[in-house]
Amino acid sequence: MDLRFPPRTPLLQAFALAGLALVVGTLSNVVASGQRRLGWLDSPQAPSVAAHSAPTVTPPEALLPAPVRPAPAATPPLPRPTPKPPPAFPPDPTNPVREITTAQAWQAFQAKALFLDARRSADFADGHVAGAWCAPVWEADVDTQITIFEATTKPATQDPLVLYCSGGDCEDSHMLAGKLLKLGYRNLLIYRGGFPDWVEQGRPVQRGARP
Amino acid sequence: MKRLLHPWLTVRTQIALGLVFVVAALGKVADPPAFAKAIWNYQLFPAWSVHPVAIVLPWLEIFCGLALCLGLWVRAATSWLLALLLAFTVALSINLARHHPVDCGCFHLGGPAKTEAERLVDLRWAILRDLGLMLLAAQILLATRQPRQE
Numbered sequence: 330m331d332l333r334f335p336p337r338t339p340l341l342q343a344f345a346l347a348g349l350a351l352v353v354g355t356l357s358n359v360v361a362s363g364q365r366r367l368g369w370l371d372s373p374q375a376p377s378v379a380a381h382s383a384p385t386v387t388p389p390e391a392l393l394p395a396p397v398r399p400a401p402a403a404t405p406p407l408p409r410p411t412p413k414p415p416p417a418f419p420p421d422p423t424n425p426v427r428e429i430t431t432a433q434a435w436q437a438f439q440a441k442a443l444f445l446d447a448r449r450s451a452d453f454a455d456g457h458v459a460g461a462w463c464a465p466v467w468e469a470d471v472d473t474q475i476t477i478f479e480a481t482t483k484p485a486t487q488d489p490l491v492l493y494c495s496g497g498d499c500e501d502s503h504m505l506a507g508k509l510l511k512l513g514y515r516n517l518l519i520y521r522g523g524f525p526d527w528v529e530q531g532r533p534v535q536r537g538a539r540p
Numbered sequence: 541m542k543r544l545l546h547p548w549l550t551v552r553t554q555i556a557l558g559l560v561f562v563v564a565a566l567g568k569v570a571d572p573p574a575f576a577k578a579i580w581n582y583q584l585f586p587a588w589s590v591h592p593v594a595i596v597l598p599w600l601e602i603f604c605g606l607a608l609c610l611g612l613w614v615r616a617a618t619s620w621l622l623a624l625l626l627a628f629t630v631a632l633s634i635n636l637a638r639h640h641p642v643d644c645g646c647f648h649l650g651g652p653a654k655t656e657a658e659r660l661v662d663l664r665w666a667i668l669r670d671l672g673l674m675l676l677a678a679q680i681l682l683a684t685r686q687p688r689q690e
Contacts, residue, residue, distance in 0.1 A: 336613075339616040340616070342616030343616040343617075343619055343620055345616075346604055346613065346620060347596075347600060347620070351596050353599050354598070354600075355595065364573075365573065366573075367572045368591060373576070465573075495653070500580075501577075525653075
């Protein structure tokens with residue numbers, strides 16, 4: 330084999346071109362900003378739960394706190410502590426990742442559930458659900474963003490987290506669910522309609538970079 | 541046939557094909573995550589390969605395109621580009637056959653959302669474009685082949 334430099338045969342030249350691309354590609358990825366960088370060994374994975382299945386629709390009534398029965402008029406009110414209302418979106422141990430409807434997403438928003446935006450950070454800056462956290466699942470610093478989110482909001486593993494992306498066939502929110510499942514979260518609600526649906530419904534949005 | 545393989549035509553074909561690939565690669569180099577997402581959407585590649593391909597492939601396109609424009613290592617660069625075009629055409633055809641309307645990710649990454657019908661039309665055009673580019677690559681390979689030494 331002729332190993333002189335520069336390579337003479339087309340086969341060696343082809344290897345040289347591939348090697349050059351490998352070296353320069355790796356270097357450019359190392360020096361890129363977190364929003365433009367990819368992890369070599371990170372592989373995108375969506376959880377097997379409900380990734381392509383039909384949304385698991387829970388009737389909104391079932392998600393609401395149980396109505397409190399009025400006490401009979403004859404009974405004098407007792408000075409008891411007010412019981413804490415049941416959570417609006419209780420965790421389902423058999424189904425930690427569920428898809429929710431537009432109405433349920435709005436209900437979760439009103440119940441002050443935490444929202445996580447799985448789209449690219451540039452899309453997030455263009456507009457996002459008011460109060461949502463940026464967790465761009467395709468960017469290398471998504472783990473840092475999740476750590477900041479956890480450190481700031483300190484969510485319990487059973488707290489409902491609403492994840493969304495661009496709607497349609499977008500799988501980013503499912504991928505983010507896969508990451509959060511590994512971190513132990515067990516009440517992940519995927520808003521299938523995503524941000525376009527939120528805007529269409531006229532719900533509150535915010536612009537600007539990551540909080 | 542001799543006219544089709546004339547050096548005058550071959551040089552221009554090299555420059556045209558080289559420029560197409562350099563231009564196509566610039567957007568991918570600028571935003572590897574968007575390109576990785578485009579590859580993932582094809583649902584043809586194993587998950588572990590998506591990021592390495594998204595990092596290396598655009599640079600391979602750039603170096604091969606530059607080599608063609610500069611007239612260096614022409615056969616090696618053209619062979620790579622022909623192999624890439626073949627792979628792109630197969631990937632697009634498979635997704636077209638299974639009615640899975642993916643964004644091509646060839647030149648423009650991201651951009652406004654398109655309907656499924658629009659994306660299926662785009663897929664057909666992308667396959668036609670790749671076939672045309674494969675003809676250009678074939679012209680270069682035929683014109684630059686070495687005469688057999690008896």
